[in-house]
Amino acid sequence: MNSYVKKDLKYIWHPCSQMKDYEELNPIVIEKGEGVWLYDIDGNRYLDCISSWWTNTLGHSNKRINEAIKRQVDSIEHVIFANFSNKPAIELAEKLVNITPEKLKKVFFSDNGSSAVEIALKMSFHYNMQKGNSKKKRFVALSDAYHGETLGALSVCDIDEFNLVYKPLLLDTFRVEGPDCYRCKYGFSRESCDAECFENMEKCLSKNHDDISAVIVEPMVQGAAGMKIYSSIYLKKLRKLCDKYEVHLIADEIAMGFGRTGEMFACNHAQISPDFMCLSKGISAGYMPMSVVMTTDEIYNCFYGDYKDRKSFIHSHTYSGNAMGCAIALENLKIFEEDNIINNNIEKGELIRKLTIKKAKNLNHVGEVRSIGMITAIEIVKDKETKESYPWQTRVGYEIYKIALKKGLLLRPIGDVLYFIPPYIINKEEIEFMVNTCYESIDEYFHREETMV
Missing domain, CATH: 3.40.640.10 (Type I PLP-dependent aspartate aminotransferase-like (Major domain))
Structure with a gap:
């Protein structure tokens, strides 16, 4: 554990968190951002597919805004x-x-x-x-x-x-x-x-x-x-x-x-x-x-x-x-x-939606893919036919989030709903990485659970 993480845990009370979770998953200290990417002090990078709580429209360290x-x-x-x-x-x-x-x-x-x-x-x-x-x-x-x-x-x-x-x-x-x-x-x-x-x-x-x-x-x-x-x-x-x-x-x-x-x-x-x-x-x-x-x-x-x-x-x-x-x-x-952002968003949003739906077809635990504009959400369910949700204590979304972090993707689930709200400057390759990594993380979680059973 580096000194910044130690000081963070010693002094900071983070929002919307149970701080006990930070004993297992330490805070990730970000050193810089560029475009859709965040870089931590250990040299890892993460695609910020939630726009840092839905705020970052034009990417990190945008030159014109700077x-x-x-x-x-x-x-x-x-x-x-x-x-x-x-x-x-x-x-x-x-x-x-x-x-x-x-x-x-x-x-x-x-x-x-x-x-x-x-x-x-x-x-x-x-x-x-x-x-x-x-x-x-x-x-x-x-x-x-x-x-x-x-x-x-x-x-x-x-x-x-x-x-x-x-x-x-x-x-x-x-x-x-x-x-x-x-x-x-x-x-x-x-x-x-x-x-x-x-x-x-x-x-x-x-x-x-x-x-x-x-x-x-x-x-x-x-x-x-x-x-x-x-x-x-x-x-x-x-x-x-x-x-x-x-x-x-x-x-x-x-x-x-x-x-x-x-x-x-x-x-x-x-x-x-x-x-x-x-x-x-x-x-x-x-x-x-x-x-x-x-x-x-x-x-x-x-x-x-x-x-x-x-x-x-x-x-x-x-x-x-x-x-x-x-x-x-x-x-x-x-x-x-x-930069004609709104019209470009329509095209990018459609690409995200199509890729997400395509990937979801063969997964038993994806109940719905819903989308509008640059928002696409994936609802994970216990039973696809009945649309039954997992008990909140299961924390499926959070477990998938932890897996995705290791793969370089910042997902921030809402319960068991995973979602994409990336900065508008995201490109095709980054969209593909985002969607593919999300589904790899979903696959890995359920494979792990089935193996444990």
């Missing part, structure tokens, strides 16, 4: 964002208004995804209080939802691993059974359905709309639920229902925005415009913490007035509108346009 940082750091790194501003923030806000759905005209800056969700929830509630809608104090979220890990964000999550122990502290949220296309109760597929499962949302809003401030959803893909992909028809119906009952629609595009689903934003698949859109992760290409909440002129105007009116939205983050982060985001979006 240069943008160097230019900006010589001007201004950060300035207070209350009554002050900076050029990159202004230019980025204009750019975001131009590329997001049409109703979204105002940009509120923050520094991470959970904060963006908190801001959207607070804005929606505060708007209703100022409008005299004093009963509208609750929110609606889908089953298996994930929206972040601060208390407000956790209140609209529905994954026990994250929020079970904190439930006594959380807001009283309406939870609606959401789409589950792999195990559809109605017998349809996501390609052929009319979002029959939307009836659950319809019942909730028709009965409780007087008490509901907003519905929050992850458009098209529920990420932490295991990349559960659903029909755009669900979103179309949701937009109409929210309009009917005067309920805000919050689109949490933190994970799926900026090209992940084959469109710049996942809402574009349904051609809808939400009342709030939360953006983070890919906005700064994985370089710096940044998030924004986009909203409408109507909502903005509700907070506009004199201090004596007590209408102001008094919410702030120290690094709001950080000039460095904004300069990175601007360069990121320029590269999107100049």
Whole structure:
């Protein structure tokens, strides 16, 4: 064990981890990154097929973004964002208004995804209080939802691993059974359905709309639920229902925005415009913490007035509108346009999907391969016919992850769902290595288990 690993284990408490696991699988100390590859201090390399928690859009150590940082750091790194501003923030806000759905005209800056969700929830509630809608104090979220890990964000999550122990502290949220296309109760597929499962949302809003401030959803893909992909028809119906009952629609595009689903934003698949859109992760290409909440002129105007009116939205983050982060985001979006990233993603995503499906045909434990844009997920099941999952204690996904690491592939499973969300600059050879290595790791795991039996 080298000295860096020893110090890491001595001083650092890692996120989303059981630290006891690190006794067996020590932290991997990364020294540098280049393109889709990460290099550790022992000379090993790993293909980062999850874009380092879904953030790294254009590869590690992207030369153009590196240069943008160097230019900006010589001007201004950060300035207070209350009554002050900076050029990159202004230019980025204009750019975001131009590329997001049409109703979204105002940009509120923050520094991470959970904060963006908190801001959207607070804005929606505060708007209703100022409008005299004093009963509208609750929110609606889908089953298996994930929206972040601060208390407000956790209140609209529905994954026990994250929020079970904190439930006594959380807001009283309406939870609606959401789409589950792999195990559809109605017998349809996501390609052929009319979002029959939307009836659950319809019942909730028709009965409780007087008490509901907003519905929050992850458009098209529920990420932490295991990349559960659903029909755009669900979103179309949701937009109409929210309009009917005067309920805000919050689109949490933190994970799926900026090209992940084959469109710049996942809402574009349904051609809808939400009342709030939360953006983070890919906005700064994985370089710096940044998030924004986009909203409408109507909502903005509700907070506009004199201090004596007590209408102001008094919410702030120290690094709001950080000039460095904004300069990175601007360069990121320029590269999107100049390198035709979205169209290229469609071709690369299709290649990943085809290779993954081809490899899955002869494997008994691959229940479903599902994909959209640059996302492809492989759900491992105990029984392919019944779609029965393994008990969570089995940790099949984690065992496959450990095997893949030794082969130079960074998979980060969600339970027993393995997935590919690589940087957009990945090439054909790297795609083939990624898919082949994943399946080699699956094969090796089940061969080992059968041998042990």
